[in-house]
Amino acid sequence: MTPGILRGVLIISNHKTPAVEQPSHVSLDKPVTWEEVQRDIRSLVGAQLVKEQLLEITRILGNIKEHQARHHLTNMPPIHFLIKGPAGGGKRYVARILSKILQYYQLAEKPLHMVTVSNMESLPEVSAQSPIYVPVVDRLIPKDSRRNYLVTTLFWAHLERIADRQSVILGVDSERGSEFVEALTFAPEIQFKIEIPDYRWEDLLAYARKYAAQYKFKLVKPAVAEFRRALEEAQSKPDFANLRSVEKIIDRAMMNYYIKPGQDAPHGKQYAALQGQHFIVSPHVHAVPVAQKAQNPLAQINSLVGLKEVKARLNQLMALANLQKRRSEQGLSAEPISTHMAFSGSPGTGKTTVARLVGQALKELGLLEKGHLVEAAREDLVGQYVGHTAQKTADVVEQALGGVLFIDECYSLNAGHGMDYGREAVATLIKKMEDARDNLTVIFSGYSQEMEAFLDMNPGLRSRIQFHLTFPDYTGEELMEIFLKLCHDEGYELSREAALELEALLQQLYGKRRDNFANGRLVRSLFERAKLSLATRVWQDPKTASLSLILPQDVQALATYSDVAGLLRAQRRGIGFHAVSA
Template identity: 40%
Template sequence: MADYRRRKEEEKEKLMEKVFGKDAPNRRLTEEDLELLRANLLDIDSLSPEWKSIKENSQKLQEQTQQMLNNFTDADLDRLRNEIRKDFGDQLPVETQEELTVIHQQMSLNSKYEDVEARLNEEVLCQKDYNHSLTVAFRRPTIMGVQPSGLKNSILIIGQKATGRHTSVNLISRLLKEQELISNDELSFIDLSQYSGKEFEANLVQDLYTATHKSAIIVFDNLETISANFLPTITEIVTDGQLTLSKRYTLSNKQLVETATSLVKDTVKTISFKGKYLVFMTTLKVEKLLEVVGARFINTMGDVIKTKDIVKEDLEVIYPVKLKAFRKKCMDLLKIDIKASKAVRTYLNDNFIDRENVRYLNNFFDRCYEALAEYKLKNLTDEVISLKISVKDNQIVFIKDQEESKLEELLPHVLENAKEEAQKELDQLVGLEEIKKYILSLEDFYEAQKIREKQGLKTSEVSKHMIFTGNPGTGKTTIARVLAKYLKAIGVLSNGQLVEVSRNDLVGKYLGHTAPQTMQVIKSALGGILFIDEAYSLYRGTNDSFGLEAIDTLVKAMEDNRDDLIVILAGYTKEMKVFLESNSGLASRFPNQIEFPDYTAEELYDITVIQAKSKGYRLHELIREPLTEYYRQVQASDSVRSGNGRLARNMIEEAIIHQSKRIIADKDAELDLIILEDIDFKIKSDNI
């Protein structure tokens, strides 16, 4: 110690001589000397290699000290206490006691957060880096204090679906509560996609108020769908730690109730989020999210962390865990003892689909369980059934005593029946042969992409959106409805509904109403097809701000939901061409343009026969030639409106009325037969 002090004195003297001259150590420093010393501090590295070494290694020493604290155990702390008692007795200096208390608290926190991270790694598999970052994000306020806003932390989680985002946050909430690091583990989820317009402001305010009063952690899901109306609201929360309400609210049965008068006492003016963890989730990458929420919002985040996509190699870790849970479920609920051959793991590896993530295995075991439930219903017994899952001819099979049952044969064939039904509907449609071929070719295309994906080859990301052009009554809506069923049956769409709308359903009546109204329609079509008839009416020129707003909202929704939404724009050929030319960016998003030709006279006759049959009638054979010729004459008089199915429908409905009068007068007439005299061959404008 004496040598060290001597060296430090020598360094001090050298420093003073360097700056003030040789007589400096023997005189008192003036204010002028001190200013000169401060100005020359940057030269101290030239004085001594030892000094320079100390300066350069200071950061390393600090890191090593922190590492030592991290590795310090309770046993280490007890040994340190005993050694200090030997030197100082039981009466430790106050400063030493305080330092030991800080060390003990730090060690306790280290141990708790290490346990939390270890448990995360046990249950949220193949996300080690993410789990570590998530743990750090929740620990941050214990080291750095709360944010200037008063929030404990604001955390942005970026990742695709089925990568463990929700599972991890639910789990860490429970683990932090077990370690007494948060007050409660009840999460509040605010799904931002549910608040699309200003009319939902009261709902959002109520949900935010409820969340702050029951949860230490509040999760804002689907950040990428946030309405522009509420982005300032969320930004204010993360910036200020509170929300100043724009309207007066009072409490009634723990519910916020809007009040118009200022005379009410105890009104709620703000909602405080101070002391809360706010977690925001999105599937968008940062550069895309910037376009939605802006840089200011993202810069307020204390932590931005990402889950990784699950790849084929991760199945080696995840599969055994999922299999164990599946076996337990089968035994507990079905009394089926399951064993799986090694071939199953190979099968899953070979058929792995990128971007499915953990959902790939979840779907597989869900299908297996559904099949085994059907097996159990057909083989009712109180005894435990032993089955083995294996693979034969690239198909999953269940084996019991050498007897094999294929997975696909056990599953209810709802989708297969739906596919056959859709194909049958297509076959029954008159004409439209090229359009039918195109629709049926879609299955081959999507099946080919799945095969390429399984083999690790690049897949073609093609737009599914379409434009149907043609005159009214040429089958556009009918084809769209069958297409929705068919794409659902082959697994391209999740629901398969057809939502048919026009301008009035999308465009609002006042400023700020159009975007929310359009989003509501889009939400109702998710998983199916949104069919916009007379789509050209959406845009009525540069002064049509409402129409442009609807188009902008539609384009954004198409991008955000490209995997589970198909939009079809329909209308007259000429008007649609002008519409697309005036919206060039829109045209590029609809590469599949299908022209619906007018029906020929022969096709109109066939449609008439089908219409009659659907109503329980049949046409006399003598009707064919004169009715076909009639259709030719009508088409010649108005080629735009007459070559459509509505003409045939109107014709048969009118014939049924005439037939009713005839059979009342003729008691012997066949009740289901329409004859030549029942047909009115006069060409009338209302027929077309």
């Protein structure tokens, strides 16, 4: 290990949600005081052992500072820490306390800097005098099957170099995170380890009271039982995150209070009382985001790239539904509308997106109660023995009632022989489509040729599907429009030269497309890879490279990927005879 100047600390924490906290606002104009450090340590809920460990670390860092001052030393080897504890257990808060201790002893000069998944590329620009917090979420651990593999690999390579001259604090809450830490080159040099134990019920209740008090709320005694019920429900789920989950429960309770405060209204500066009913999930609260998702879904369909014929047919469907609704309101005869559909087309042509918006549009017209989308495949519908399939299919339909059941690659239910249970699934679906047609839309989706064979497998299937929509491949111009929309939505730009390069590439890919051409999915993949090339340039040249401008070399790099190169080499499938050499 090469000794370096102890000017900053890199704090790394592994938890399941991206950090959203902002950097500490402590500055050199307002030095950290010993009273502030003590207050923060005392504020930890439970975790008596952690408090003792922090005080011991404080004593040791004080000895380091005293020795450094007495001998006028400027070069000190970096000090590394490891924080272990459950997800949402307060590792970031402990890291902030360590940062303040370092600032108090002037072992770090600048405030804490937060690194997240979205800004990790700026690591080379961070001052060596700042403690740095890096949440090691799963997406930060390199994995060659992910799009961000190169970026995360470069990130950790740079971090390994930083560890030679700056202190690092690692926080781990998973076995995978522990294994990853053990493989780091500086792992054997970690001098201090802090263990955050699992929280008891009393600790979580104390934290709930403390968190509520920040917003001038209090938990009255009858509310404690309901809070515990909500907490136990959260603990039964795999994503339970201790203190973060407690915060979410209190947040929901406070929102329920605003909707319906109750009888005990506070006076003056009295804290508002959270009652038992505030911890019971309110259906009225959950109705708000559903309504927001359904805002003007037909306009969203019409704004999609391409799909001219699909849009025209769906507008006709909505107009017909509106007509029948108004006739019914006026007391005129109105025939019920069957909204079951078949979507045919290649992958990536927007079938799932349109299905989701159709559900929301039909809900607005009053034809569906919820408008949600349930996606299903063969394995969700087909069982392994006689009678199992009918029950599995009925269960999926039950989940979809009030919305859209979207069955992708539906022809997988047609195995071509009489013993396959897929036929039983189709028979069950046909009955449910008829019985629940007033509150269910079933959409079958897949390739055009296979779709025709699927519709012929049962005489009652085709007759129950009124709308057959064909989703054509996007043209080269439409593929370009999709790419530009992705750039706009995420704040990127194409240089003029890059746009010309990309236009030529997309036209080539469209001209050589085969039956499995991925359309919009391919464009999304190209966009992510172009960003990866841009990220590499920014990493190598952080001072002058633009953070948002995609250049010709970024587009040229796309053709080096094996799948893209294979598409460019492919011969367009034609119809007719091929010449055969003698």
